Amino acid sequence: MSPERMGIPNTANIHIEPATVNDPDDLWGDSRVIVNIGPTHPAMHGALRMVAQLNGETIEKSYCEMGYTHRAKEKLGENRTYHQFVVYTDRLNYCSSLLNNVAYSLSVEKLMGLEVPARAAWIRMICAEMARIIDHLICVGINAVDLGAFSYFLYGFHQREEAYTLIEKLCGARLTTSFTRIGGLMYDAPDGWEKEVKAWTVETRRVLDEMDELLTGNKIWCMRTKGIAVWDKKQCVEWSVSGPVARAAGVPIDLRKTDPVMFYKDVEFDVPVAQNGDVYDRYLVRMEEIRQSLNIISQCCDKMKKGPIWVDDKRVRIPEKEVVQNTMEGLIHHFKFFMTGFDVPAGEAYTSFEAANGELGFYIVSKGTPRAHRMRIRGPSVWHYQTLTPMVQGYKIADMVGALGSINVIAGELDR
Amino acid sequence: MDIRALVTSADAWKAQIEKIKIKFDSSIEEIRLPGIYPTDVPIIYVKGNALTELLMFLKTDQILDYQFLSDLTATDEEVQPRFEVVYNLFSHSTKLRIRVKCRVSEGQEVRTATAIWPGANWAEREVWDMFGIRFAGHPSLRRLLMDERWEGHPLRKDYPLRGYQFFQTSQEVDTKNLE
Numbered sequence: 241m242s243p244e245r246m247g248i249p250n251t252a253n254i255h256i257e258p259a260t261v262n263d264p265d266d267l268w269g270d271s272r273v274i275v276n277i278g279p280t281h282p283a284m285h286g287a288l289r290m291v292a293q294l295n296g297e298t299i300e301k302s303y304c305e306m307g308y309t310h311r312a313k314e315k316l317g318e319n320r321t322y323h324q325f326v327v328y329t330d331r332l333n334y335c336s337s338l339l340n341n342v343a344y345s346l347s348v349e350k351l352m353g354l355e356v357p358a359r360a361a362w363i364r365m366i367c368a369e370m371a372r373i374i375d376h377l378i379c380v381g382i383n384a385v386d387l388g389a390f391s392y393f394l395y396g397f398h399q400r401e402e403a404y405t406l407i408e409k410l411c412g413a414r415l416t417t418s419f420t421r422i423g424g425l426m427y428d429a430p431d432g433w434e435k436e437v438k439a440w441t442v443e444t445r446r447v448l449d450e451m452d453e454l455l456t457g458n459k460i461w462c463m464r465t466k467g468i469a470v471w472d473k474k475q476c477v478e479w480s481v482s483g484p485v486a487r488a489a490g491v492p493i494d495l496r497k498t499d500p501v502m503f504y505k506d507v508e509f510d511v512p513v514a515q516n517g518d519v520y521d522r523y524l525v526r527m528e529e530i531r532q533s534l535n536i537i538s539q540c541c542d543k544m545k546k547g548p549i550w551v552d553d554k555r556v557r558i559p560e561k562e563v564v565q566n567t568m569e570g571l572i573h574h575f576k577f578f579m580t581g582f583d584v585p586a587g588e589a590y591t592s593f594e595a596a597n598g599e600l601g602f603y604i605v606s607k608g609t610p611r612a613h614r615m616r617i618r619g620p621s622v623w624h625y626q627t628l629t630p631m632v633q634g635y636k637i638a639d640m641v642g643a644l645g646s647i648n649v650i651a652g653e654l655d656r
Numbered sequence: 657m658d659i660r661a662l663v664t665s666a667d668a669w670k671a672q673i674e675k676i677k678i679k680f681d682s683s684i685e686e687i688r689l690p691g692i693y694p695t696d697v698p699i700i701y702v703k704g705n706a707l708t709e710l711l712m713f714l715k716t717d718q719i720l721d722y723q724f725l726s727d728l729t730a731t732d733e734e735v736q737p738r739f740e741v742v743y744n745l746f747s748h749s750t751k752l753r754i755r756v757k758c759r760v761s762e763g764q765e766v767r768t769a770t771a772i773w774p775g776a777n778w779a780e781r782e783v784w785d786m787f788g789i790r791f792a793g794h795p796s797l798r799r800l801l802m803d804e805r806w807e808g809h810p811l812r813k814d815y816p817l818r819g820y821q822f823f824q825t826s827q828e829v830d831t832k833n834l835e
Contacts, residue, residue, distance in 0.1 A: 276829055291829050301834035305827070307801035314786075315810055319817050350696065477748070479775035480725050491748070498751045587694025590744045590753065592726065601727055603744065618727040618744075626778045655801060 272300070275637075279308045283386055283641045286651025288625070290640070297636045302629050306622075309655040317615025321581025322348050322422055325615070330416040332619060333653040335378050336371035336596045337417050338407065345420040346501055347591035347602035351584050354423050354556065359547040361502040363410075363429055366437060366540045367419060368593075369533040370407065373444070374400050375596030375648075376484075376526045376533075383523065383645035384455060387464045395451050399444050406437055422582075423556035425549045434541040441534045441541075448530060456527070465520035469631045469643030472517050480623045483598025485647050488525045489517030495594035507539045519646040555582045581610030597621055597648050619653035666690050668752060669698050672720055676700065680710055685759070699755045707758045708767045714745060714754070715772055722747045722754055728769065728779035730787045732813045737761035739789055743769070765792040786811035796833065803827055 278289035287308035293301040313328050320328070329344040330337040342364045349356065356364070377400050381393035404414040410433065411419040411426055419426050455461050471479075476486040486493065494511040496504045512528035514521035550557050558577060563570035586608035592601040598620030605614040624647040631647075632640040666673075666689040673687060683706030688699040702710050714722040722745035730741045743756040760766055768791040769776040780791045781800040788809035791797055799806060803823055808815055 274829065274831065274834075279826075291834070293831075293834050303833040307799075307803075310801045312810065315815075315817065477723050478773055480773065481775070482724075493748055585694065589696040590727065590755065591696075592746075599726060601744070603727060603729060603742070605731055614729075614731045616727065616729045616742075618729075622778060622782075623775055626775060 271296070277637075277640075279305075283644075285382065285644060285649055286654070288644075288649065288651060288654070290628070292637065292640070294637060297638070299632050299635060299637055299640060302632065304625060304628055306625060306651075306654055309651045311656070313617060313656040314615050317612050317617075319611065321610045322584060322612065323577070323581055325612075326420065326422075327416070327418045330418055331652050332617065332656065333375070333595060333597065333600075333621070333650045334415060335650055336375035337415060338367040338371035338419055339375070339593070339595050340600065341417060341420040342368045343591070343593035343595060343600050344602055345422055346593060347589065347604055348422045348584065349551075350589050350591050351587055351604055351606055352422070352556070353585075354551050354553060356424060356551050357548045358503075359428075359544060360425050360549040360551075362540050362544040363425060363549070364420065365502050365504070365507075366434075366537050366544075367407075367410070369536045369540070370403050370437075372596045373530050373533050374403050376530050379596075379645070379648040380451075380523055380526050383519070383642065383648075384461070386641045386645045387461065389455060389458070389461060392451060392454050395447055395454070399440075399447050402440055402443070406433070406440060409433060409436070421550075421556075421558065423551040423553055424558075428549050434544055438538055438541045441538050445531070445534055448527070448534075452527065456524070462520065464639075464642060465523065465646075466518060467516070468519045468639045469635060469646065470516065470518045471627060471631050475627070476517070479627050481598070481627060482623070483594070483596070483620055484525045484529060485517075485522055485598065485624060487512065488514045488521040490515050495592055495599060499592070501593070503540075503543070506543070507536050509533075509536050519642050522646040583608055583610055584612075592618070595620060597624065597650065597653070600653075617656050619656060621647075621649045621651075621654040625649045625654055666692075666698060669754065672752075672754075673698060675717075675719070676710070676713075679713060680706055683710070695755070697753045697755055699757055701757050701759065704758055704760065704764070704766060707756075708769060708772065710756060711743065711745075711769055711772050714756070720747070721749045722752075724748055725769070725773045725776060725779075726753070728776055728783065730783045730789055730811075732787060732811065734813050737764070739787055741766050741783065741789060760789055762788075765790045767792050768794040770794060785809065788812065798833075 273294050275294060276291050278284040279287040289305040291303055292299045316328055317325055329340040332340045377396035381396040384392045407417060408414050410429055411417050471489055473490045476489045476491050490513055492513045497511055509532045512525050514525050559570050559574050564574040584606040586606055588605040590601055590603040592599045601618030603616035604612050607613045632643050683703045685701040685703060688695055690696060714720050724746040726746045727744040730739050733740055737759040739760045741758045741760060745754050758766060766789060768780060778800055780794055781797060783789050784797050785799040785802055786809055804827055805823060806821055
């Protein structure tokens with residue numbers, strides 16, 4: 241295959257403007273080269289593409305491309321029932337699929353005016369926080385791997401596997417959980433599950449301290465991350481950056497505090513905020529958020545009580561197998577539920593939830609049918625990936641890898 | 657129980673709505689308040705010629721202070737005018753949200769919000785890509801998710817669900833896009 245057909249630019253035809261500023265690190269005079277990084281490159285997290293014009297090793301100009309994992313989720317949302325769409329939310333941010341499940345269910349429930357029972361809400365909160373911890377462990381771990389700290393990553397990865405085992409006990413799946421239902425949960429938590437979760441939080445806290453000792457004061461890590469890819473408070477607000485990236489720059493907004501759904505009002509936790517907005521501060525904020533999430537989980541485990549997990553509403557509640565197999569009405573109800581779905585009253589709502597990466601929003605417009613008229617998914621990664629080009633301008637290409645890891649762009653959520 | 661029962665009243669926005677009404681009286685087509693319409697926050701329908709002024713006012717006014725653009729998207733309503741461009745705004749100080757909508761017919765342009773929020777750039781590219789609504793004054797309005805060679809706009813209601821298009825080669829590098 242010729243280089244052109246593989247998408248590699250034919251540099252002979254590309255006109256590059258002569259340099260205006262001399263880079264002291266440029267050993268080859270004022271040479272300019274255009275490199276194409278991705279869509280399949282080990283340092284790019286998922287199928288992302290960046291085209292950069294380099295002066296020596298410094299990125300002078302660049303642009304990013306996305307859409308390689310586009311699966312038309314918003315179109316599917318208009319062509320699937322609300323119940324069927326739960327499985328598609330797993331594939332948004334696949335590092336924290338439970339969080340997406342929870343956020344999606346909350347948004348449909350808001351449209352229908354439903355509120356799940358206490359036990360379901362506590363289990364959902366544990367799920368959401370576990371997913372957040374998994375996502376943060378992966379993010380800081382891979383960020384460190386990209387910059388050369390491999391063993392650090394394995395510490396986090398082990399705890400992540402332990403968390404997945406707990407999630408497997410809950411719903412039978414590890415990655416694509418599809419755990420929540422509109423108005424309830426797939427299954428109740430097994431007996432003694434919360435004790436195991438609590439033991440896991442204790443262990444994770446210990447491992448987190450070890451990870452801290454390994455990396456936080458590490459001289460190489462500090463040199464590679466401090467002052468790199470700075471994105472300040474004003475820029476975060478202007479560019480719609482949310483979540484840990486914005487909090488690392490001093491934006492003290494956490495949607496769990498500003499719009500406390502479920503029982504976030506009744507648990508104690510702090511929102512870590514840093515000032516510098518560089519790669520190092522994003523790392524620190526994520527590490528502290530893991531600790532706060534562990535706090536929330538252990539409080540949830542203490543406060544959780546036995547009780548129903550389904551809202552008492554015939555429209556959304558999936559009929560019990562006992563009823564379906566023994567009564568005619570139950571069978572018809574079951575058939576109608578899965579074949580045609582339930583009607584959601586006409587209306588529209590934008591529901592946002594603090595996902596691991598930032599504000600995950602579902603803007604649903606319903607016309608009173610079982611399928612949404614518009615299912616807009618606001619993934620935080622789109623808005624974060626957009627800032628990469630101006631963020632890394634003037635930095636070295638190796639810093640771009642660190643910056644990309646720190647904003648934690650997940651291709652599933654980016655391309656939807 | 658529907659959404660009207662959930663949102664008790666629009667009191668939180670009352671003073672704000674009055675303020676907006678006074679300033680943009682002639683340019684506002686309609687205001688839909690929660691409690692009357694099934695919506696979670698007030699929706700302001702604004703005419704295209706005053707859209708950017710209203711957004712700028714909402715962002716910079718000291719009391720309203722909607723400085724965070726949560727989301728920018730569009731819907732295909734299948735009536736005339738066909739599309740609605742939707743701006744979901746969030747205030748970090750008052751913690752309130754508000755929604756601004758602008759009705760556009762097919763082929764009509766909307767003024768870009770990139771001068772107000774530089775972050776609106778990609779969202780507007782996505783709206784162009786998915787709905788075919790052009791934004792006047794956008795710095796580089798090209799497709800975001802689909803390939804540059806793609807024909808049609810997938811999220812329009814008349815676009816088929818399985819409207820696949822295949823390309824043998826990946827998109828060429830275009831040095832014009834370097835910024």
